Amino acid sequence: MLSLNGFEIEALRLSLKVALWSVSLSLPVGFGVAWILARKHFPGKILLDGLVHLPLILPPVVIGYLLLVLLGRQGIIGKWLFDVFNISVAFTWRGAAISASVMAFPLMVRAIRLSLDAIDPKLENIGRTLGAGPFLVFLTVTLPLAAPGIISGAILAFARSIGEFGATITFVSNIPGATQTLPLALYNLLQIPGGEQGALRLVILSIILAASALIASELLARRLKK
Amino acid sequence: MLSLNGFEIEALRLSLKVALWSVSLSLPVGFGVAWILARKHFPGKILLDGLVHLPLILPPVVIGYLLLVLLGRQGIIGKWLFDVFNISVAFTWRGAAISASVMAFPLMVRAIRLSLDAIDPKLENIGRTLGAGPFLVFLTVTLPLAAPGIISGAILAFARSIGEFGATITFVSNIPGATQTLPLALYNLLQIPGGEQGALRLVILSIILAASALIASELLARRLKK
Amino acid sequence: MNSTPAFDSNILRVKVKKRIGEFDLDVSFMARQGVTALFGRSGSGKTTLINLITGLSVPDWGRIEIDNRILCDTDKHIFLTPEKRSIGFVSQEGDLFPHLTVKGNIEFACRFGKGTGFHIPIKEVIELLDLGFLLGRWPNTLSGGEKQRTAIARALLSHPRILVMDEPLASLDASHKSQILPYIERLRDEFMLPIIYVSHDMEEVVRLADTMVLLDQGKNSATGLVEEIMSRADLRPLTGRHEASSVINVIVSQQDEFFKLTQLSFFGGKLWIPFVDVPLGTETRMRVRARDVLLSLTRPKGTSILNILPATVKEIITGNGPQAELVLDLGALLIASVTKKSISNMKLEPGTKVYAMIKAAAITHRALGLGGLRSRRN
Amino acid sequence: MNSTPAFDSNILRVKVKKRIGEFDLDVSFMARQGVTALFGRSGSGKTTLINLITGLSVPDWGRIEIDNRILCDTDKHIFLTPEKRSIGFVSQEGDLFPHLTVKGNIEFACRFGKGTGFHIPIKEVIELLDLGFLLGRWPNTLSGGEKQRTAIARALLSHPRILVMDEPLASLDASHKSQILPYIERLRDEFMLPIIYVSHDMEEVVRLADTMVLLDQGKNSATGLVEEIMSRADLRPLTGRHEASSVINVIVSQQDEFFKLTQLSFFGGKLWIPFVDVPLGTETRMRVRARDVLLSLTRPKGTSILNILPATVKEIITGNGPQAELVLDLGALLIASVTKKSISNMKLEPGTKVYAMIKAAAITHRALGLGGLRSRRN
Amino acid sequence: SPSQAEVIHVYSAASLSDVFTKISRVGSTRGLPKCVGIHAASSALARQIIAGAPADIFISANSEWTTYVRNQGLTRGLPKVFTRNKLVLITPLQSDFKFDFGESVGLAPLLRNDWLTIADPNHVPAGRYARAALKKFGYWSAVKHRVVRVANVRAALALVSRAEALAGIVYASDVKKTTSVRVVSSISQNSHPDIQYIATKIGKISQPIVDEYFKFLLSSEVASILIEHGFEPLK
Numbered sequence A, B: 001m002l003s004l005n006g007f008e009i010e011a012l013r014l015s016l017k018v019a020l021w022s023v024s025l026s027l028p029v030g031f032g033v034a035w036i037l038a039r040k041h042f043p044g045k046i047l048l049d050g051l052v053h054l055p056l057i058l059p060p061v062v063i064g065y066l067l068l069v070l071l072g073r074q075g076i077i078g079k080w081l082f083d084v085f086n087i088s089v090a091f092t093w094r095g096a097a098i099s100a101s102v103m104a105f106p107l108m109v110r111a112i113r114l115s116l117d118a119i120d121p122k123l124e125n126i127g128r129t130l131g132a133g134p135f136l137v138f139l140t141v142t143l144p145l146a147a148p149g150i151i152s153g154a155i156l157a158f159a160r161s162i163g164e165f166g167a168t169i170t171f172v173s174n175i176p177g178a179t180q181t182l183p184l185a186l187y188n189l190l191q192i193p194g195g196e197q198g199a200l201r202l203v204i205l206s207i208i209l210a211a212s213a214l215i216a217s218e219l220l221a222r223r224l225k226k
Numbered sequence C, D: 001m002n003s004t005p006a007f008d009s010n011i012l013r014v015k016v017k018k019r020i021g022e023f024d025l026d027v028s029f030m031a032r033q034g035v036t037a038l039f040g041r042s043g044s045g046k047t048t049l050i051n052l053i054t055g056l057s058v059p060d061w062g063r064i065e066i067d068n069r070i071l072c073d074t075d076k077h078i079f080l081t082p083e084k085r086s087i088g089f090v091s092q093e094g095d096l097f098p099h100l101t102v103k104g105n106i107e108f109a110c111r112f113g114k115g116t117g118f119h120i121p122i123k124e125v126i127e128l129l130d131l132g133f134l135l136g137r138w139p140n141t142l143s144g145g146e147k148q149r150t151a152i153a154r155a156l157l158s159h160p161r162i163l164v165m166d167e168p169l170a171s172l173d174a175s176h177k178s179q180i181l182p183y184i185e186r187l188r189d190e191f192m193l194p195i196i197y198v199s200h201d202m203e204e205v206v207r208l209a210d211t212m213v214l215l216d217q218g219k220n221s222a223t224g225l226v227e228e229i230m231s232r233a234d235l236r237p238l239t240g241r242h243e244a245s246s247v248i249n250v251i252v253s254q255q256d257e258f259f260k261l262t263q264l265s266f267f268g269g270k271l272w273i274p275f276v277d278v279p280l281g282t283e284t285r286m287r288v289r290a291r292d293v294l295l296s297l298t299r300p301k302g303t304s305i306l307n308i309l310p311a312t313v314k315e316i317i318t319g320n321g322p323q324a325e326l327v328l329d330l331g332a333l334l335i336a337s338v339t340k341k342s343i344s345n346m347k348l349e350p351g352t353k354v355y356a357m358i359k360a361a362a363i364t365h366r367a368l369g370l371g372g373l374r375s376r377r378n
Numbered sequence E: 001s002p003s004q005a006e007v008i009h010v011y012s013a014a015s016l017s018d019v020f021t022k023i024s025r026v027g028s029t030r031g032l033p034k035c036v037g038i039h040a041a042s043s044a045l046a047r048q049i050i051a052g053a054p055a056d057i058f059i060s061a062n063s064e065w066t067t068y069v070r071n072q073g074l075t076r077g078l079p080k081v082f083t084r085n086k087l088v089l090i091t092p093l094q095s096d097f098k099f100d101f102g103e104s105v106g107l108a109p110l111l112r113n114d115w116l117t118i119a120d121p122n123h124v125p126a127g128r129y130a131r132a133a134l135k136k137f138g139y140w141s142a143v144k145h146r147v148v149r150v151a152n153v154r155a156a157l158a159l160v161s162r163a164e165a166l167a168g169i170v171y172a173s174d175v176k177k178t179t180s181v182r183v184v185s186s187i188s189q190n191s192h193p194d195i196q197y198i199a200t201k202i203g204k205i206s207q208p209i210v211d212e213y214f215k216f217l218l219s220s221e222v223a224s225i226l227i228e229h230g231f232e233p234l235k
């Protein structure tokens, strides 16, 4: 039962890679946006907030389609990326990571923002009076104090990325070895009469993967907790 | 542009109903689970934590299928529900609300847990010494202090429910007027060549819906903030 | 008066052990009606002990009783939760509910507090603590002292059977302090509310407390009546040398309305102090600081000192500094602190007859033990 | 000595207005080298003012200068952020970083503090504040006093050009207080570190401060040298009646190693006080509390009082209470507090020749103005 | 299209994913290049091809999407019918549901309060054919309200096999290997438009190996594999 075949290993490896990249991509941007939403007041704030939530509100297929329109080889940004940097994201695992990170983005932002809102500004102030500039205070006070939210956001994003399907299959297609992550492989198996057996194995694989991440995050959180 | 046709109004009405029910369903349960995860220590905790995250980890189709297995007419719980209460959830808007709330559940739990973790236990202790029992302290201290997380969780769940597609279409199908929420209608339109025009209208509708919820939650949060 | 309080009159009995981190608390004491002060330096375990009494933490071993009601007994596996203990608690940090206004914080206590029915009108408390203009404010907009005043009001209004206060006045200015202290005295005397009081301020302790529990590194190095503890030379390092003083039991024997003076009698003489408005015959205790006592070999004449009492030098305690302490016998025992030079000049030695001079002003209202002069209840 | 400090020697100049909620702050004062005390009752605006000085809040209008460096000027739109002000700050609540251990909190300051290069070795600070055994602990496991000690250490180690402390010692016990106070004095005297010091404790203020800013409902009702403020009868309601005292400029004129006494000379006489280890010729100020001064019509003989000085009654101030205050002229002015009865007994009136008696012990080290005796720097 | 040399990318309708594994395996034994099958909904595939997906051959279950791609000028050569399919009416194994598609009794009375499941007739070809058949025999208007529309044929199959629906209309190829449902009746191919899968070459520049592979896909060898999997022979 536990010996994996090549197809499963391939999907697992890819899912892991995509999820890790997705988290790495959305974490800094998510933190930045969460910080802006938590601390800044500007006219278009509610707009930005809405934009962040878009991937939740719209069905994944629509997001996938939008990504295809924007980042596909013929897409506005995709074309530019290809012409200037010779990078192509569409139909590659990079695209899968992007779509996963886009889908996970609102979860990341919300979690981090919640933690940022809970930080007592007095502590940051004290950091300033001790001689650390805004950026250093950010690094040494704000960031560590927001750790629970960052961990929570990262684990949510990771789990969401492991499970991401709709946007991915729409944006980067279902290319074995390139974009066929666990959920997409699962989808394929479900299309085959009698594929349920194999599907179950993939479900268990997904769960093991996410559970490991959960345990890791719990341990990390416990270490960080005074 | 802004005058809606009957089909759109129907989908909008249904989406709103489903999302509101989804939030109402997942909020109390989500709070309970978040509270247990934040405050209690027991052997199977990581298991429960994992279970909560399942809807994120697995592709929505799988969750939809699991719901069908559990809550369908022939499902373990579904059969019992039907026999005892004569309630059928499959292929009804109730089922859509359930699948939306299941999908939104991990988001709800994470957000609330984050807020619960940030509560200073000293305040609850003080409440106890002032004569309020554990339950009263919970109502008058813990609950209001967790408000940011509850609001955040509710808005995430609402947005997620508005956007829920995969599990819904698998569990309750796409029955116009009964289970065809905005994303399902959207999906339909996207499957037809040239349906993008109509899809765009629905996208805008979804965004307006979610943005209103966002604004409402922001206002609420601001009022609650000292 | 008994140095070990009689058993039946004990309000609070505590015998507990608790280990937190590397800190060991091992305390056993009894407190009677009135105010019991917990005194000890930073980190000596005062807050730890308070948490055990209020039920916010569970002792590793021990037993706590109030009014013969068992709050906690590890042997019998009894543990009353905090809300069942009817203890009004003011914590060291105040800890106001941030989601409630000042009014909300106070009302919280009124709503849920279910003590013996001991009741102070909310209006009176608000007025006393000067909270009227703060009622609508949120805790994060209050100044340090305002927060603490709200916390005190909240505890007072929870209908407690006993009040437990962890350094409640530390962040208050002298003016608010002196407004609130008489009120705490009233709680103690009129409402007969027993109070456990943590404080660093010896003046406060002497003014308020009957019993004193001296904590040192988690152990109660001494427990007893305040006068007893204060006059024990071996406890000076803990009670503070500059506070060396003696406590004498006195009775109010005369009132001089014109000069606004009150006369106290004790076994050994009479003393004038600034006027205190209490009935004749009231028994109380008086604290005289050693450095406020002057000596003369002859009876001084034409001085501003009202109180001149004949006495005999009983003992001379010298240390390293310029000062020495003399124990004088004038019926009661009185401690005087004088320079070694004076001892040499005056050729003082045990047995020397002297006159002890105590300025009336030296015994201010604040330095009177048992506060605003009350009848002893035993 | 000038009652208005000379302009060029001002370290700190503040002239600000700020409205928070319904509270209006409108303060203007200057402070010289040394310690400037902010004194005022709860809610008078001390913390609000401190926040403006440290740069944690922005004044609605005004100008703040330290060492002729503009920290803030609303007219010129200058506003230096807190980290550029090199101000070591101890806040009223301590506010330790919960994610760092005691060691981490202290090292934070060492790492980022970039003041004038003023430097105290970390080891010395840890030892002084008794933090050695706490270094590995997290803030939420510290007692109230331990937290505050860590916060003080942190501020000291941030290499500040000026130290701003908001009631830093309120939660410390007498023993820790008396350990830390001399160190603050050393900062002031040896390191020439100017200090802004908020405190409720008049003893502390008199011991440490040169300048005092009296705040009342957001306005500075008086600013000036401590001695001046303390002796102003109109400010008694704010400074506290029982603290009536006079401050006299003195010079150390003799040391008696055997009896451990120090002699101070002033224009009008000589005084013995408990030994203070400073060179002869050191100039300083001495505070004598009114209630520690006794009067006699004849020169008393054979008493324990070392200091007997001939004086003339200059003025008698009577109030409602039993006490009256006498201003005595003995070269310098000295305030004595005696009962009205004594005035009547002794038939005192302006012009009466008397002997003022001051016990050596009454002038303890703590009551010495300008702290541990130092040479004035102007 | 600039696809990686020696690998052919075939974008095909999801319902072909099973059989495609077999076909590509046979292809490689014939010395043909490696073939990667990419399976999703025809709509998604069409859009991806338009967005520049590295497709060499597109097999759509729906001629409209083929036309859509052709109109963008992305195809080469004429579209060819790849294979055909037919519809069957199915019911759960344990059910005793009986119905001969074409009976005049009507379907609705037999369903009573139960459900008939088909793929969504709004956009899924299988659903469209099923609706056409139901209309043709005049069942539609009566049964309309008992119809559960699902995302694809597989979902319809799942509902019937779990007995959530009493009946379903799916492709014959889908039930070929399934033992969890019972075929009640086959549906006459005259009652709906011909069910065709259309194959088209993608890309403007002619590539010999793609042409070769395309030819292979239309060969009789592949046709027999398809028939083996329950597909209908070409007319």
Ligand SMILES: Nc1ncnc2c1ncn2[C@@H]1O[C@H](COP(=O)(O)OP(=O)(O)OP(=O)(O)O)[C@@H](O)[C@H]1O
Binding pocket: C020, C021, C022, C023, C040, C041, C042, C043, C044, C045, C046, C047, C048, C049, C092, D140, D141, D142, D143, D144, D145, D146, D171
């Ligand atoms: N969670 C903990 N882990 C380790 N040590 C602790 C913990 N909590 C308290 N201590 C230690 O126990 C000792 C007693 O603390 P406690 O708070 O009772 O002191 P305290 O007498 O109230 O002091 P203060 O007057 O400063 O408030 C201190 O040395 C403190 O550091």
Ligand SMILES: Nc1ncnc2c1ncn2[C@@H]1O[C@H](COP(=O)(O)OP(=O)(O)OP(=O)(O)O)[C@@H](O)[C@H]1O
Binding pocket: C140, C141, C142, C143, C144, C145, C146, C171, D020, D021, D022, D023, D040, D041, D042, D043, D044, D045, D046, D047, D048, D049, D092
């Ligand atoms: N955000 C705010 N909104 C309204 N009023 C405020 C706010 N912050 C402070 N105040 C008021 O301003 C006044 C001055 O507060 P401040 O904290 O400066 O007092 P303080 O002198 O430091 O008192 P304490 O000795 O009690 O700490 C207080 O009456 C306080 O209630």
Ligand SMILES: [Mg+2]
Binding pocket: C046, C047, C048, C092, C166, D143, D144, D145
């Ligand atoms: Mg404490």
Ligand SMILES: [Mg+2]
Binding pocket: C143, C144, C145, D046, D047, D048, D092, D166
């Ligand atoms: Mg303050």
